[in-house]
Amino acid sequence: MSNEAKKLKEELLEEIRACHFAITDSSLFLDTHPGNRKAMRYYKNQCEKLKELEDKYQEMFEPLCITSPCNRLKWVEGAWPWEGSDE
Amino acid sequence: MWTYNKFLQYPIKIKEKDPRLARIIISQYGGPDGELSASLRYLSQRFGMPDSTSKAVLNDIGTEELAHLEIVGTLVHQLTDGVSIKEIEKAGLKPYYTDYGVDVFPVSAAGVPWNASYIACKNDPIANLQEDLAAEQKARAVYEKLIDLCRDNVDVVDVLRYLRQREIVHFQRFDETLDNIHERLAQKKIFVNNKEFTMPNKEIKIIEDKD
Numbered sequence: 001m002s003n004e005a006k007k008l009k010e011e012l013l014e015e016i017r018a019c020h021f022a023i024t025d026s027s028l029f030l031d032t033h034p035g036n037r038k039a040m041r042y043y044k045n046q047c048e049k050l051k052e053l054e055d056k057y058q059e060m061f062e063p064l065c066i067t068s069p070c071n072r073l074k075w076v077e078g079a080w081p082w083e084g085s086d087e
Numbered sequence: 088m089w090t091y092n093k094f095l096q097y098p099i100k101i102k103e104k105d106p107r108l109a110r111i112i113i114s115q116y117g118g119p120d121g122e123l124s125a126s127l128r129y130l131s132q133r134f135g136m137p138d139s140t141s142k143a144v145l146n147d148i149g150t151e152e153l154a155h156l157e158i159v160g161t162l163v164h165q166l167t168d169g170v171s172i173k174e175i176e177k178a179g180l181k182p183y184y185t186d187y188g189v190d191v192f193p194v195s196a197a198g199v200p201w202n203a204s205y206i207a208c209k210n211d212p213i214a215n216l217q218e219d220l221a222a223e224q225k226a227r228a229v230y231e232k233l234i235d236l237c238r239d240n241v242d243v244v245d246v247l248r249y250l251r252q253r254e255i256v257h258f259q260r261f262d263e264t265l266d267n268i269h270e271r272l273a274q275k276k277i278f279v280n281n282k283e284f285t286m287p288n289k290e291i292k293i294i295e296d297k298d
Contacts, residue, residue, distance in 0.1 A: 017094055024096070024151055025256065031143040032263035064093050081093060082161040084100045 012057045016064070019050040089150070096154040097249045101165040101242045106178035108237050109166035110196065115233070115250070116159045117193025117201035120225040126152035128206035128222060135210045138271070144264045145219075148257050155250055160191045162246060216265040223258035227251055 001009070026043040033039060054064055062078045063070030115121040129149030136142045167175075167189045175184050182198060193201035207218050230251035237243045 013094060014098070017096070017098065020092070020094075021096060024147075028144070028147055028151075028256070028260050031140060031147060032260055032267065034140075062093075065090055067090055075093075078093070081095045082099075082157065082164050084161070084165050 009057075009061050012053065012060075016050065016053045016057060019046055019053060022046040023050060089153070095158055095161060096151070097158055097246060099158065099161045099165060099242075099246055101162070101240075103240055103242070104166055104168070104170050104174075105240060105243075106167045106170050106175055106180050108240060108243055109163045110178055110180055110183070111236055112159060112162050112166070112233060112243070112247075113191070113194060114196035115226070115229060116156065116163060116191060118195035118199075118229070119205040120222065120229050121193070121195075121201075122152050122156040122159050122226075123193050123201055124205040125149075125222060125226065126156055127203070128208075129219065131206070131208050132215045132219070135208070135212075136215070137212055138268070140267055141212055141216070141264050144260055148260065151253070151257075155253065158246065158250065162243060163191045164189075166243070212268050213265070216261055216268070219261045220258060220265065223254045223261065227254040227258070230254065 023043065023046045026039055026046065029039050030036065030043060054068070058064060058068045058070070062074040066075065117123055126149050129145045129152065133142050133145035133149065136145060167180075170189070175181070175189075183192075183194070186192070195201075207215070209215055209218070230247050234244055234247050234251065237247060
């Protein structure tokens with residue numbers, strides 16, 4: 001993978017992580033504040049954004065979840081999150 | 088059910104390996120107030136909760152704790168992976184290394200293997216949520232001790248600060264859930280005893296005052 005592609009992959013994953021976290025945190029908030037419209041709008045926007053980002057990442061690089069129609073070889077052989085490698 | 092996302096909830100790249108820190112951080116993996124205790128406590132308690140809010144909160148926080156278990160395991164792994172035997176000896180990890188090598192095994196900093204008696208399920212929403220509130224505060228206190236002890240390793244401290252912050256958010260959500268249950272109990276004009284409120288598979292009876 002070229003350095004440019006590596007950089008793009010890393011940046012995209014960072015955006016996915018941030019978006020996923022925004023969903024986790026806002027959905028916890030919505031558990032106890034079901035009527036909060038601002039939080040609800042934010043949550044929905046982040047969900048839509050995450051889907052776009054994940055589709056893009058998985059098409060360009062490798063699967064993030066086995067529920068995506070994935071390249072099995074890349075699921076098995078790609079680096080695992082705890083390894084912290086630059087692969 | 089769960090599906091795995093192949094990324095960490097918070098990114099971890101430890102540049103300086105240090106098995107001395109792994110030796111204490113492991114407590115948040117398999118110690119009394121660690122993430123394994125947290126996830127199993129909430130995911131077990133959720134079955135007996137009386138209303139949809141408390142079921143959702145326990146389910147969703149329990150799920151997030153599994154992601155935190157992975158984060159703590161990753162810290163321990165990256166701090167010890169590939170270090171020399173000499174470094175392991177110097178870190179006081181000889182007993183751990185004897186039994187587990189550099190695998191990540193759920194024990195406390197003092198070397199006590201994880202035990203289910205660290206958690207409680209009382210089939211009583213107030214008792215359970217009070218336990219959960221205390222658990223979040225205890226975990227926060229442990230992260231603060233770890234931040235003190237790991238102060239020289241900025242990569243490690245950054246992750247510990249993130250985890251500490253999540254304990255505070257979880258405490259807040261549990262507190263709101265408990266308030267919600269107290270409010271529902273207070274709504275009843277005719278006193279419904281706690282046993283009936285907490286009986287599994289029974290809807291909460293709210294008896295309206297006809298006056």
